[in-house]
Amino acid sequence: MDEKTAELRDIFIETTGSDTVTERQSESRGSLADVDDPEEVRARVRGLVTTMRERYEFETDLSDDALVSLVVGYFDGETDDALAVELDIAPATVRTARFDLHLVRESDREFPFDADRFDKLLVGGADDDMLAETFDVPTDVIDELRPVAEADIQSTRVNHRFRDDFAELLTDDDLSGRLAEDARRDGLREATEDIETDVSL
Numbered sequence: 683m684d685e686k687t688a689e690l691r692d693i694f695i696e697t698t699g700s701d702t703v704t705e706r707q708s709e710s711r712g713s714l715a716d717v718d719d720p721e722e723v724r725a726r727v728r729g730l731v732t733t734m735r736e737r738y739e740f741e742t743d744l745s746d747d748a749l750v751s752l753v754v755g756y757f758d759g760e761t762d763d764a765l766a767v768e769l770d771i772a773p774a775t776v777r778t779a780r781f782d783l784h785l786v787r788e789s790d791r792e793f794p795f796d797a798d799r800f801d802k803l804l805v806g807g808a809d810d811d812m813l814a815e816t817f818d819v820p821t822d823v824i825d826e827l828r829p830v831a832e833a834d835i836q837s838t839r840v841n842h843r844f845r846d847d848f849a850e851l852l853t854d855d856d857l858s859g860r861l862a863e864d865a866r867r868d869g870l871r872e873a874t875e876d877i878e879t880d881v882s883l
Contacts, residue, residue, distance in 0.1 A: 723851050727753050730847055731783070738836070739783040742775055742828075748781060756785050757852035781833035784845045790830045794819065801831050 717728045731749045734740075744752070750768055755765045762780070766773040780786070793800060795817040803813060810828065835843055 724750060724754070724852055729847065730844055734783060734844055736781065737812070740779075740783060742779045744771070744775070745780055749783065752776065752779055753783060753785070753848055756780065756842060757848065778829065781829045782835055784837035784842070785848070786830055786833050786837070791834075792831075793827055794823070797831070800827070801835055804828065804831055805835065829866075 711715070727750050728746055731746050731753070735746070748771075751769060752765055755768065760768070762773045762776040765776045769776070777790075791797065800813065803816065808816070810821050810824045813824045813828075819823075
């Protein structure tokens, strides 16, 4: 989807409060419920990650295995610092990967200005200098907050389909705990896409 199409779609959503892909997304949701096999859940999370990778241009080069572990850890309540240690990557990379996957924390959304206005200006194509001048903040503040807003805008365009599907799969506490334990055990091995290891875990 090019920038102009995305802008028009945002205007449509803002005006009508609906999205043309809602019906198709609703039809896909039911199959995610009532899955209690950890391997099956992990496979479905991987499927969602793969779909997102095909649809969007990810900012990180983490492997699907690492991203699955990140999603599982996120829904098990892990902090970015903890996930970084488990995956042997920088916390900033965890943050970027979360945004790739539409996983925005409430703490990410603590804007020192009107977030709705910020979103509208982003959709309108405002650059960082214009945003910094408009909100009277340094450009590094805009650099920090732009990815948050962009992730939320991108998620809104699909009615939060991926975030909600992840949540539906991983909000069972017992299952999430078991998956998180597996993720912690395998995180280092899965952290990079093209590296193989003979270390037995």
